[in-house]
Amino acid sequence: MYDPTVARLTYRALLGRRRALILGALPLLLIVLSVAVRALTGADDQTASDVLGGFAIATMVPIIGVIAGTGAIGPEIDDGSVVYLLSKPLKRPTIIFTKLIVAIAVTMVFSAVPTLIAGLILNGNGQQIAVAYTVAALVSSIAYSALFLLLGTVSRHAVVFGLVYALVWEALFGSLVPGARTLSVQQWSLAVAHKIAGGDLVTSDVSLTTATVLLVAVTALATWYAGQKLRTLKLAGEE
Amino acid sequence: MTTLSIDHVSRWFGNVVAVNDITMTIGPGVTGLLGPNGAGKSTLINMMGGFLAPSTGTVTLDGQPVWRNERIYQHIGIVPEREAMYDFLTGREFVVANAELHGLGAKAAQKALATVEMEYAQDRSISTYSKGMRQRVKMASALVHEPSLLLLDEPFNGMDPRQRMQLMDLLRKMGDEGRTVLFSSHILEEVEQLARHIEVVVAGRHAASGDFRKIRRLMTDRPHRYLVRSSDDRALAAALIADPSTAGIEVDMSEGALRIQAVDFGRFTVLLPKVARDHGIRLLTVSPSDESLESVFSYLVAA
Known part of the structure; x- marks a missing residue:
């Protein structure tokens, strides 16, 4: 199911100089912000939760998910170089699964690690806040990667759709329309974080059971469907 | 013996018919697919390579369907027309990756690089390659598993005369070895120099098929x-x-x-x-x- 050569090519493409800079910018901003907040207000659990929930989980993780998820396959389909993968005796779901693993790993490294560092800076993991949000980042990395990998497989405008989903749906509707929150990767991951953090500092609109089922279902379905789409991917000719 | 059979194949995109009821059989040796730009050559080659489903009709390789059949690529080597090819890799890394995807190793890659005479530049990034060099590395990636069918879409585009001659010699050699080699071109002279057997496609239709000299005489x-x-x-x-x-x-x-x-x-x-x-x-x-x-x-x- 996992092909090391496909993985190597995907890592090299994803971590090319320009993309790596974009991937690194938001985590850097989070850490700079955390240092500034800590210096100005001191260690405060509520503030830590606000920064991690409002910026790291609501904005940074989905954007990094978009860049890594769509970037793991979209550019190859766009420029046609995916033909070198498709013209091999290699099962198409293997290509998708491998790219998913790479996208998850990249999203986790660029979102969960900085979330943990920022949490430690903000309040030294008081009430398990840093760990709780780190777990939320890890969990949502998986679902976002699967969703955006599928988007990268089916659409040429995957980055735009991905950003619209991440910023408009997750960040805006998620905070304004209660119903939208049930269908939000962010809320599902917060349900997991809620279990870990003490007190009511981390809250979610969905129960842990619902969240777990939805996370697993969305990840599995998106991955399966992307594999099917790749099997019948039509490479547009030059004519 | 490897025979590619195209049986009553049509392909349309919306209202546009790109390939119109074409039937042809491509056997061992070098075959030229000749036709003006926009005649449907690329669409046809994409269907032969399993990258596009025929709207009607079938494409088979020794009786095996080509569409939605990944295992067929053990026998097919493809040189696409498009330029993009993991430019951030070196030529060697690219060909080695292609070998690995076939379950082969660096040795097979090295042999293919030697065949196309690209060893001298194999450790340079592909982004620094000229068009002719790219074409040869693409060729190496298609040859790495010694396929019995080789499909090349406009392989001579952008090559200088010397590179063109080299590639022609290579394709001729592969045809003499009994492999089935099909290349497309819109340039009469290219086809004339390389292929004895040609298939002519005009406006999506199969216009002529057979010995080059006969068809050439018809043309002149x-x-x-x-x-x-x-x-x-x-x-x-x-x-x-x-x-x-x-x-x-x-x-x-x-x-x-x-x-x-x-x-x-x-x-x-x-x-x-x-x-x-x-x-x-x-x-x-x-x-x-x-x-x-x-x-x-x-x-x-x-x-």
Whole structure:
């Protein structure tokens, strides 16, 4: 199911100089912000939760998910170089699964690690806040990667759709329309974080059971469907 | 023996028919797929390579379907027309990756790189390669598993004459080894130099198939039209019409020129300057008015 050569090519493409800079910018901003907040207000659990929930989980993780998820396959389909993968005796779901693993790993490294560092800076993991949000980042990395990998497989405008989903749906509707929150990767991951953090500092609109089922279902379905789409991917000719 | 069979294949995109009911069989040796730009060659090659489903009809390789059959790629090598190819890798890394995807190792990759004579630049990034070098590395990636069928889409585009000769030698060698090699081109001379057997596609239809020389003769023997201006058009016209190689001459007053229809191309090209010299007429303009490939091909379709 996992092909090391496909993985190597995907890592090299994803971590090319320009993309790596974009991937690194938001985590850097989070850490700079955390240092500034800590210096100005001191260690405060509520503030830590606000920064991690409002910026790291609501904005940074989905954007990094978009860049890594769509970037793991979209550019190859766009420029046609995916033909070198498709013209091999290699099962198409293997290509998708491998790219998913790479996208998850990249999203986790660029979102969960900085979330943990920022949490430690903000309040030294008081009430398990840093760990709780780190777990939320890890969990949502998986679902976002699967969703955006599928988007990268089916659409040429995957980055735009991905950003619209991440910023408009997750960040805006998620905070304004209660119903939208049930269908939000962010809320599902917060349900997991809620279990870990003490007190009511981390809250979610969905129960842990619902969240777990939805996370697993969305990840599995998106991955399966992307594999099917790749099997019948039509490479547009030059004519 | 590897035989690629295209059986009543059509492909349309929305309302546009790109390939119209084509049936052909490609056997061992080098076959040229000839046709003007936009004739449907790439669409056809994409279907042969399993990257596009035929709207109707089937494409099979020794009886095995090509579409939605990943295992078929053990036997097929593909050189796509598009340039993109993991530019951030070196040539060697690219060919090694292609070998690994076939379950082979660095040794197979090295052999393929040697075959296309790219060892000297194998450790340079592909982004620094010229078009000809890219083409050769693409070729190496397609040869790495020694496929019995090789499909090449416009492989000579952008190559300089020396690179072109090298690639032709290589393809000829592969054909002589008994592999099935199919390449597309819109340039008559390219096909002429390399392929004995050709398939001609015009406007999505299969226009001709068979021995190159026969088809070439059909092409050269068609009536040729010329626009000629001279110091004495009428005297020239009178002298030319006496020869059987000329079928008709029209004096075009508005253009101030002669429109000549020649039936024997070879004879007419020798006759015209000779007649002009013998009669002391100066030729000012001699231009073929239907030399475009499209007109050559459409003549073939009508024939």
